[in-house]
Amino acid sequence: MSWINRLLGSFRKNKLxxxxxxxxQFHIEMRTRDFIASGMTPEEARYRAQRLxxxxxxxxxRTRDMDTIAWLETLCQDLRYGVRMLVKNSSFxxxxxxxxxxxxxLNTAVFTAYKAMFARPLDARNPGEMVDLALMRESGTADFSxxxxxxxxxxxxxxxxxxxxxxxxEHMRLSNAGGMVSQQTxxxxxxxxxxxxxxxxxxxxxxxxxxxxxxxxxxxxxxAALRGRTFDSMGIPQLVAFPSVLISESYWRRRFGGDPAVLxxxxxxxxxAVTIAGIMPHGxxxxxxxxxxxxxxxxxxxxxxxxxxxxxxxxNQFCRLFARLxxxxxxxxAQAEVNLLADHLRTLHDPNSESAKPVTALxxxxxxxxxxxxLIPGLQATILLIxxxxxxxxxxxxxxxxxxxxxxxxxxxxxxxTRLSLGASRLRxxxxxxxxxxxxxxxxxxxxxxxxxxxxxxxVTLAANAFPADEGTLIFNVNPDLEIxxxxxxxxxxxxxxxxxxxxxKLAFRALILR
Amino acid sequence: xxxxxxxxxxKTLARGPQHGYGIVVHIQQVSEEALRVEExxxxxxxxxxxxxxxxxxxxxxSDNNRRAKYYRLTAAGRKQLAKEEEDWGRLTRAVAKVxxxx
Numbered sequence: 001m002s003w004i005n006r007l008l009g010s011f012r013k014n015k016l017x018x019x020x021x022x023x024x025q026f027h028i029e030m031r032t033r034d035f036i037a038s039g040m041t042p043e044e045a046r047y048r049a050q051r052l053x054x055x056x057x058x059x060x061x062r063t064r065d066m067d068t069i070a071w072l073e074t075l076c077q078d079l080r081y082g083v084r085m086l087v088k089n090s091s092f093x094x095x096x097x098x099x100x101x102x103x104x105x106l107n108t109a110v111f112t113a114y115k116a117m118f119a120r121p122l123d124a125r126n127p128g129e130m131v132d133l134a135l136m137r138e139s140g141t142a143d144f145s146x147x148x149x150x151x152x153x154x155x156x157x158x159x160x161x162x163x164x165x166x167x168x169x170e171h172m173r174l175s176n177a178g179g180m181v182s183q184q185t186x187x188x189x190x191x192x193x194x195x196x197x198x199x200x201x202x203x204x205x206x207x208x209x210x211x212x213x214x215x216x217x218x219x220x221x222x223x224a225a226l227r228g229r230t231f232d233s234m235g236i237p238q239l240v241a242f243p244s245v246l247i248s249e250s251y252w253r254r255r256f257g258g259d260p261a262v263l264x265x266x267x268x269x270x271x272x273a274v275t276i277a278g279i280m281p282h283g284x285x286x287x288x289x290x291x292x293x294x295x296x297x298x299x300x301x302x303x304x305x306x307x308x309x310x311x312x313x314x315x316n317q318f319c320r321l322f323a324r325l326x327x328x329x330x331x332x333x334a335q336a337e338v339n340l341l342a343d344h345l346r347t348l349h350d351p352n353s354e355s356a357k358p359v360t361a362l363x364x365x366x367x368x369x370x371x372x373x374x375l376i377p378g379l380q381a382t383i384l385l386i387x388x389x390x391x392x393x394x395x396x397x398x399x400x401x402x403x404x405x406x407x408x409x410x411x412x413x414x415x416x417x418t419r420l421s422l423g424a425s426r427l428r429x430x431x432x433x434x435x436x437x438x439x440x441x442x443x444x445x446x447x448x449x450x451x452x453x454x455x456x457x458x459x460v461t462l463a464a465n466a467f468p469a470d471e472g473t474l475i476f477n478v479n480p481d482l483e484i485x486x487x488x489x490x491x492x493x494x495x496x497x498x499x500x501x502x503x504x505x506k507l508a509f510r511a512l513i514l515r
Numbered sequence: 516x517x518x519x520x521x522x523x524x525x526k527t528l529a530r531g532p533q534h535g536y537g538i539v540v541h542i543q544q545v546s547e548e549a550l551r552v553e554e555x556x557x558x559x560x561x562x563x564x565x566x567x568x569x570x571x572x573x574x575x576x577s578d579n580n581r582r583a584k585y586y587r588l589t590a591a592g593r594k595q596l597a598k599e600e601e602d603w604g605r606l607t608r609a610v611a612k613v614x615x616x617x
Contacts, residue, residue, distance in 0.1 A: 006566060023535060023558065023584050026577075030536040031554070033579070054553035066562035 006069045016067055020060050028053055074428075078435035085436060086443075093440065096401045100444030100495055103397030105451035108488050110390040112456055114383065115484070118373055122322065122366040123285045125222025130366030131331060133164075133321040135342055135359040142362060142371040143355075145317040148298065148310075150345050151214070154321060158341060160334035161323040163220035166298055167213050167287045168319040174208040174293075176268040177255065208251075208293035210269060211286070212319070215239065215297050220324050221286055228263045228278025236299045243300050244277035245269070248291040252279050255293070269296065270304040283475050287322050289368045290474040314349055320370060335363040394491070398498045401440070434497060441496025445488050452488075520560050521569075522603055525588065525596040528570060534583040535561060561586060569595045 028049045035045035050056070086093040121127035133154070134144040146154075146166070155164040218230035226249055231239060247255075247262070256262045266275050274296070285291055298319065302310045310316060325334060338361035349355040364372045373379055416429055464474045527538050538561075539554050564570050569592030577583040588596070 019584070020558075022582065024555065026534070026581060026583050027536045027539075027554065027558075029581070030577075030579075034540075052554050054555035056555065059555040059558060062559040063562050066559055066566055 006067060007072070013064075013068065013073070016064060017060075020063055024053070024056055024060065074431070075435065078432050079439060081432065082436040082439045086440065092404060093443075096404055096440055097444045097447060099397045099400050100441060100492075101447040101451060103394035103448075104441075104445050104488065104491055104495060105448035105455070106393050107390045107491055108448055108452040108484065109455055110386055111487055112452060112484050113459075114387075116456075118369070118379075118383070120289070120368065122221070122287055122368065123223075123283075124220075124324075124366070126324075127366055129325045130221075131323050131325060131334065131363050132365075132367055132370075132372075133323060133338060134362040134371055136362050137354060137359055138357045139354075142375050143317075143359075144320050144370040146319055146321050147314045147317045148301075148319070149312065149314045149348075150317075151319060151321060153345055154323070154338070154341060155214070155216075158323070158334075158337055160326055160329045160337045162326045163216055164321060164323040165214045165217045165220045165287070166319040166321055167211060167217070168298070169288060169292070170210050170212055171207050172210045172269040172294075172296075172304060173271070174206045174267060174269060175271070176266065176273070177206070208269070209290075210245075210294045210296050211288060211292040212296050212298050212301060213286070214319075215299065217286065217295070220322075223280070223284055223286065225278035226281040227260070228276075230278055230280075231297050234277075236297075239297050239299055240303075243272065243274040243303060244297070245274045246278045246280055246295040247276055247293060248280050248284070248295075249282040250291050251293040269294065270306075272300070272303045274300065285368070285475045287320070287366075287368055315353060315355070317355070322366060331363050331365070335361050338363055394495060395498075398495055405437075438493055438496035441492040441494075442489070444495070445492025448492070449488050519603075520557075521564060522596070522599045524557075524560065524564060524586075525569060525592055525599065528586055528588040529593070529596060532575075532585045532587040534575075534577060534585050536583075538586070564592075567595075568592075 028046075031049035031052060032042070032045045035048055036042055040048065053059075122130045124130050132144075133146075134142050137143050148166070151164070151166045154161075158164060213231075215231045215234075215236060218224070219232040224230065225246065228246070230246060231244070234242075234244065245267075252258060252262060262276055263278070264275060266273050268274070280291075280295065283291065296304065299311070302308050323334070325331070342359050342361050346356050346359055362372060362375075367373075369376075419429060420426070460474075523542050524538060527533060527541050530541075533541070535557055539557055561570070561572075565572055565586070569589060570586045571589055572584050572586050574582060575585045
């Protein structure tokens with residue numbers, strides 16, 4: 001653990017210095033004593049002993065370098081000096097930090113939003129194993145709706161997956177829930193409602209968002225109920241005999257006031273009586289991006305739609321499919337298998353329908369988006385454009401700070417010349433300047449992180465309130481995480497070095513080369 | 516040669532703890548003044564070897580009642596010494612062979 005000693009040594013320099021002095025002096029005195037003993041005069045003995053020892057100052061420095069980490073020490077010196085310079089020029093610092101913080105903050109916000117929106121995985125245990133399934137039709141359109149018979153085929157015959165789940169977001173009329181809630185007010189209260197984007201709802205009907213899911217949905221995702229139980233413990237026959245639903249924690253609090261007696265309560269969805277069997281934990285969105293009011297098992301679809309053929313009709317394509325890859329199976333292998341199955345299944349469809357034409361399977365890493373992002377026309381270009389725009393803002397901020405620094409150039413130039421003539425190496429001076437600008441970048445980055453956090457919080461609240469509650473509750477996780485923090489640090493350092501090179505570089509160049 | 520100085524220091528300390536001056540004096544006496552270097556350049560080497568964990572140091576009192584820093588061989592240092600002695604033997608034998616042959 002030698003580097004730890006050296007790290008500690010770097011912080012105990014004074015003590016180390018004293019000890020080195022003592023050690024050297026002891027050596028020279030001993031040598032002097034021995035010379036005197038051999039008959040020299042004390043003056044000569046001392047002089048010879050010092051000559052024999054060598055350059056004390058240089059040797060002390062070399063010895064000290066063995067006990068400390070030299071670059072760390074230099075860095076600490078540079079940082080101390082940098083902080084002093086920034087405090088001394090406080091108005092410059094405030095302006096520069098503010099300009100950079102806006103640039104960095106905007107970039108971080110864009111990155112965080114991208115991550116929360118498009119790069120978000122499914123809400124599952126080991127989300128890396130989850131995949132989305134869709135079919136690419138001959139016409140070039142992605143088709144992500146499957147019929148129940150097709151779902152059963154994938155669920156029962158695809159060996160690439162340890163579980164295949166079906167998901168269909170729907171709206172149903174809710175009744176018998178007690179304490180009528182007027183939805184007119186909730187539509188009016190939301191941003192989308194106020195903007196007139198939502199049609200006024202008949203005030204005597206209450207609607208609720210219902211995510212219709214296969215019975216194995218929670219088991220495959222690895223989600224457990226907050227209270228009560230999920231559908232896993234109930235077989236399909238039991239579910240059909242005693243129709244059950246789950247409700248979300250948000251809806252439980254909002255609609256039922258968090259009353260624990262809601263478990264076992266019977267409500268009506270599209271006039272079909274169902275019993276609330278469990279409450280899912282807060283923020284659980286599964287394969288979606290929002291919390292619904294209810295999760296309904298797919299086997300109850302005939303009941304709520306009043307259509308006994310709902311699950312048998314191969315042309316009734318209503319659900320999206322997700323799957324968990326079996327251990328050791330790659331996406332490519334899964335895709336090949338789904339291809340074979342899809343090719344067989346299309347022959348079972350109505351020969352005149354689009355579904356009977358040749359298809360290619362699409363299997364891509366689990367995402368709430370119904371098709372691979374690269375297949376959404378214009379999306380990638382848009383994202384790139386937004387990122388480029390944000391990058392541009394940062395570049396402008398850097399340029400501004402660089403020009404601010406140029407304004408200080410004259411006084412700095414004198415300082416640099418003085419330091420050069422006092423014996424500072426050129427490399428050392430450039431290092432000092434870069435340390436200063438990186439420091440500025442990091443301070444700005446910290447401020448930017450706070451900015452971003454506040455900004456994203458505000459926009460998430462806005463987004464969540466933009467739709468009425470009965471459309472489901474949007475859940476975005478925009479808390480700065482480690483990856484985002486690393487991104488901010490990197491971008492702050494890059495920004496610091498960028499304007500450091502733009503501003504200081506020129507300054508240093510003038511001072512060092514054209515003197 | 517840096518490795519040589521390490522070997523001499525380790526070998527000297529194998530006899531027991533010693534301060535820097537003592538190490539220098541010992542090496543000079545045993546080598547009959549043949550190995551003479553700038554005495555101060557021993558100290559960067561001593562500190563480097565200490566950081567490598569082959570020796571440790573503590574402050575003690577010398578025989579003329581002065582405060583001095585004493586170096587002591589560690590277990591790892593003993594192993595290193597054995598290894599370096601072997602390397603040195605191999606090197607000198609090889610050099611001797613070449614000299615005899617030429």
